[in-house]
Amino acid sequence: MTDPAQASTIKTTCPYCGVGCGVLATTAADGSVSVKGDPEHPANFGRLCSKGSALAETLSLDDRLLYPQINGKRESWDTALDLVADRFAQTIAEHGPDSVAFYVSGQILTEDYYVANKLMKGFIGSANIDTNSRLCMASSVAGHRRAFGSDTVPGTYEDLEKADLVVLVGSNLAWCHPVIFQRIEAAKATNPALRVVVIDPRRTATCELADLHLGLKPDTDVALFNGLLAYLAEADCLDQSYIDQYTNGFDGALAKAGPVDMAKIAGQTGLSAQDIALFYTMVARTEKTVTVYSQGVNQSVVGTDKVNAIINTHLATGRIGRAGMGPFSITGQPNAMGGREVGGLANMLAAHMAIENPDHRELVQSFWQSPSMATRQGLKAVDMFRAVGEGRIKAIWIMATNPVDSLPDADDVAMALKACPFVVVSDVSTAVDTLAYADVALPGAAWGEKDGTVTNSERRISRQRGFLDLPGETRPDWWALCEVAKRMGFAERFDYADASEIFAEHASLSAHDNDGQRDFDIGGLADLGRSGYQDLDPVQWPVRAGQPRRDSRFFAGGGYFTPDRKANFIAVEAVAPRKRERTYPFVLNTGRVRDHWHTMTRTGKTARLSAHMAEPYAEIHPDDAASIGLADAELVEVKSPHGRVVVRALVSDKAQKGSVFVPLHWTDQFASTGRVDAVVAPETDPVSGQPGSKFTPVALSRVSSS
Numbered sequence: 073m074t075d076p077a078q079a080s081t082i083k084t085t086c087p088y089c090g091v092g093c094g095v096l097a098t099t100a101a102d103g104s105v106s107v108k109g110d111p112e113h114p115a116n117f118g119r120l121c122s123k124g125s126a127l128a129e130t131l132s133l134d135d136r137l138l139y140p141q142i143n144g145k146r147e148s149w150d151t152a153l154d155l156v157a158d159r160f161a162q163t164i165a166e167h168g169p170d171s172v173a174f175y176v177s178g179q180i181l182t183e184d185y186y187v188a189n190k191l192m193k194g195f196i197g198s199a200n201i202d203t204n205s206r207l208c209m210a211s212s213v214a215g216h217r218r219a220f221g222s223d224t225v226p227g228t229y230e231d232l233e234k235a236d237l238v239v240l241v242g243s244n245l246a247w248c249h250p251v252i253f254q255r256i257e258a259a260k261a262t263n264p265a266l267r268v269v270v271i272d273p274r275r276t277a278t279c280e281l282a283d284l285h286l287g288l289k290p291d292t293d294v295a296l297f298n299g300l301l302a303y304l305a306e307a308d309c310l311d312q313s314y315i316d317q318y319t320n321g322f323d324g325a326l327a328k329a330g331p332v333d334m335a336k337i338a339g340q341t342g343l344s345a346q347d348i349a350l351f352y353t354m355v356a357r358t359e360k361t362v363t364v365y366s367q368g369v370n371q372s373v374v375g376t377d378k379v380n381a382i383i384n385t386h387l388a389t390g391r392i393g394r395a396g397m398g399p400f401s402i403t404g405q406p407n408a409m410g411g412r413e414v415g416g417l418a419n420m421l422a423a424h425m426a427i428e429n430p431d432h433r434e435l436v437q438s439f440w441q442s443p444s445m446a447t448r449q450g451l452k453a454v455d456m457f458r459a460v461g462e463g464r465i466k467a468i469w470i471m472a473t474n475p476v477d478s479l480p481d482a483d484d485v486a487m488a489l490k491a492c493p494f495v496v497v498s499d500v501s502t503a504v505d506t507l508a509y510a511d512v513a514l515p516g517a518a519w520g521e522k523d524g525t526v527t528n529s530e531r532r533i534s535r536q537r538g539f540l541d542l543p544g545e546t547r548p549d550w551w552a553l554c555e556v557a558k559r560m561g562f563a564e565r566f567d568y569a570d571a572s573e574i575f576a577e578h579a580s581l582s583a584h585d586n587d588g589q590r591d592f593d594i595g596g597l598a599d600l601g602r603s604g605y606q607d608l609d610p611v612q613w614p615v616r617a618g619q620p621r622r623d624s625r626f627f628a629g630g631g632y633f634t635p636d637r638k639a640n641f642i643a644v645e646a647v648a649p650r651k652r653e654r655t656y657p658f659v660l661n662t663g664r665v666r667d668h669w670h671t672m673t674r675t676g677k678t679a680r681l682s683a684h685m686a687e688p689y690a691e692i693h694p695d696d697a698a699s700i701g702l703a704d705a706e707l708v709e710v711k712s713p714h715g716r717v718v719v720r721a722l723v724s725d726k727a728q729k730g731s732v733f734v735p736l737h738w739t740d741q742f743a744s745t746g747r748v749d750a751v752v753a754p755e756t757d758p759v760s761g762q763p764g765s766k767f768t769p770v771a772l773s774r775v776s777s778s
């Protein structure tokens with residue numbers, strides 16, 4: 073028995089998905105750690121899902137990267153940092169600032185993101201910093217900016233409980249955001265009026281909660297939501313006063329949607345006219361409607377148009393910014409939102425400012441007192457690694473992400489890194505395939521060891537707090553970035569004692585010269601000091617200095633962040649999904665399973681989590697399996713022009729005919745059958761740059777076991 077008197081408990085935040093659940097981590101007298109949900113955290117009120125509950129099982133130092141390495145050999149931090157700074161400075165001197173890049177991650181903390189963005193955009197003078205969050209929610213960011221003039225999630229999780237209709241589009245909440253799913257499930261149990269519609273080509277676990285499942289054809293969401301806009305107009309369900317007072321462009325969007333033609337929409341989406349009519353009627357009759365969307369919407373070459381088609385329906389009905397209603401993007405990663413706040417994407421500046429706006433650039437440059445601001449957008453993830461392969465980027469620093477397994481066309485990404493003259497990888501794990509391409513490997517601090525903040529999908533900033541000693545020579549990522557910046561000659565502007573000082577600067581910048589004209593403002597948190605930062609309770613932005621906290625929702629009374637403060641309807645066209653070639657007649661859809669996270673470097677450590685799905689698989693419809701002579705549990709090859717993977721068949725009528733689903737988690741570290749992202753086409757949405765990871769034409773063939 074441990075002595076409770078010597079046990080200590082700290083409040084921190086789960087490092088997995090964008091729900092951002094509060095965690096109580098207790099370290100017992102014998103050093104063992106246990107976790108449970110924080111009953112006071114407003115994201116989860118004590119709940120945790122299977123992944124969060126197993127966090128304590130992932131803390132072993134097995135597979136930890138503990139020391140800096142150069143070409144695989146242990147070196148001192150000084151030697152490694154000197155080399156990184158020298159090679160980046162030399163490359164910039166010879167080839168210009170756009171010859172270097174940072175590729176970071178929604179896993180790093182806001183403070184890490186802030187200094188990475190500051191170094192690249194304000195001191196190196198390039199915007200070549202992008203993030204694996206590009207793969208997760210860039211289309212939502214782009215859709216928000218087109219409609220609202222800013223990247224603002226209007227609502228809160230509470231809206232999902234206050235709604236009478238929750239529409240889940242391309243969102244398997246039951247597995248990917250389980251605590252939100254639990255909250256809706258609990259709300260449904262107490263509110264008999266609450267209906268749930270799931271719009272997803274697959275019949276996922278989330279459908280267990282659905283009153284209606286619309287298994288539409290992949291990438292036909294715009295046709296469905298354009299039809300809804302037209303239906304709402306014809307059924308006299310518009311909020312004309314909201315449209316007139318607070319929006320622009322309604323007539324153009326409605327004209328593009330065309331008249332309601334159920335037969336045509338049914339043909340486009342593959343749904344029955346009866347089901348479409350039922351869905352449209354439910355929305356028309358239910359004022360308190362929330363439309364939740366995630367990767368099935370975002371990970372598409374028409375992802376931004378899908379987002380705007382959804383938002384259009386909420387603007388048209390004025391169902392936004394009020395309790396129980398609004399469009400709601402749920403992010404995949406724990407700190408995708410924090411990265412957006414500090415501008416950790418190639419097309420954004422800090423504090424939600426625009427890189428294309430000279431006034432914003434000047435404001436940020438004067439605040440940072442920086443020598444050379446980036447003046448145009450940098451390369452987004454897929455283009456960044458294409459540039460590495462083409463030799464245009466000659467030095468890259470990859471932080472807390474595993475692109476040789478997780479980017480589309482992953483074999484090409486690996487070849488690009490192999491050819492790149494200088495590659496730095498910061499990570500916590502040696503089970504990261506990208507490390508094999510590193511000239512310099514830097515050991516990062518892991519969850520439980522590092523301090524900082526993350527922001528969840530409802531704009532709530534929470535603290536991640538360290539409760540374990542830093543093992544080996546691991547260091548927080550912000551520290552390594554600042555040490556390199558100092559060695560590149562920028563010591564004065566990167567001299568932070570700890571994460572709280574970075575947060576204070578970030579908060580202060582968000583309010584700098586800001587008269588409420590920008591959505592992201594946390595100036596009221598700038599003067600917390602070290603102890604205030606340590607004690608910071610979860611808080612939703614905005615938190616404006618000198619102003620009382622207001623309603624935590626946006627846009628009920630307009631106040632958009634466009635020049636005329638009105639929202640924009642975006643006229644979007646329903647384009648037919650790409651044709652499937654005869655040699656690649658199926659559509660590959662990739663995604664998550666319930667109990668694993670990304671490339672499994674943490675969740676792969678626990679037998680409990682691995683028991684849910686022991687190996688990778690291809691979920692395939694019985695008719696499709698029969699057409700290629702495939703039986704359940706036999707091996708099947710999934711092949712595209714980019715690569716192949718061999719996995720076990722899971723024959724199920726939950727799959728849509730013509731589609732195959734393969735989870736993204738397994739890498740060569742955990743299965744010897746290949747990585748599915750080697751198969752995925754590197755095609756991207758032209759507005760957001762987000763890859764269309766859910767629509768790759770593939771061929772399927774049975775693999776003989778002999």
Ligand code: SF4
Nearest residue numbers: 086088089093121124
């Ligand atoms: Fe962690 Fe997401 Fe599960 Fe919450 S729902 S415990 S944030 S993985």
